[in-house]
Amino acid sequence: MNTMELLKDKLKETGFKITPQRRAIVEILIKNTDKHLSSEEIYDLVRVDCPEIGLATVYRTMQLLDDVGVISKLNLDDGCIRYEICLDKEDSHNHHHLICKNCSKIIEVKEDLLDSIERQIQETYKFEIMDHDLKFYGLCEDCSK
Amino acid sequence: MNTMELLKDKLKETGFKITPQRRAIVEILIKNTDKHLSSEEIYDLVRVDCPEIGLATVYRTMQLLDDVGVISKLNLDDGCIRYEICLDKEDSHNHHHLICKNCSKIIEVKEDLLDSIERQIQETYKFEIMDHDLKFYGLCEDCSK
DNA sequence: TTCCTTGCAAACTTTTTGCAGCCTT
């Protein structure tokens, strides 16, 4: 079963309807898995195939996909929220970003490197960790030359 | 030399003037070191002693303090940027946050726990790390009972 | 005196909401 089918099932499970607009947005997200698009960028891309769509629908759909749990949000402090599709919840948790200060490229780190740190914090601060958000800023291989 | 004196020197060094508004804002920041206030919250607190101040001045002063490098920004995805005064640059780098999903309390983690992870990433991804941002979400000691 | 700084108001940006009509199920 492909990603779109999987997603359709997830939506149906939760009682939501599958509309051309939602399908178009999800298709854009799948085609741009590693791009971390903002709502405005998604809007521009979706309008190519679906010119009548409104920006509010993009925002509402992203909210919906977030509720269903198939996207993860990324805040790069550039004034907008960015999204990536992420069908596997484990993936989204064990997942960090390297952000190049020079070319703004974003590199995904798929391993989870925080296990031992989390245990340490759990112990020292008696804080029950449920999720984390880790970003590294610096220079990518190309830009550090 | 106390914090305010230190700050005055830092400002003078860079050619900025010390005005009553700026002093009042810095005093509020010092009094609320661990509170992570937003611009609006700073504005409300400053107006108690300095009722004629404008919100724009608060924004401009935070921008200035950021340029001078004495505050660090914290984005909790609650729709505004939060600040904490942070005179020592090393402190600001080696500094993480635990955010309670129940009571919204923020706990500071002063140690830097990322050294070995940074070396690992540096090696694997050939990415030259300059800074990082690490947040843990979960339940604080009181709320996890 | 110089020109940096301020308060005010208006502008901007990103996101949310209300509503009447449309469309998936």
Added chain:
DNA sequence: AAGGCTGCAAAAAGTTTGCAAGGAA
């Protein structure tokens, strides 16, 4: 047929900017 979904426009919410007057050095 029923109720969720959509586009549009207006509203929110946070932040930035222009400008003339005011104040620190």
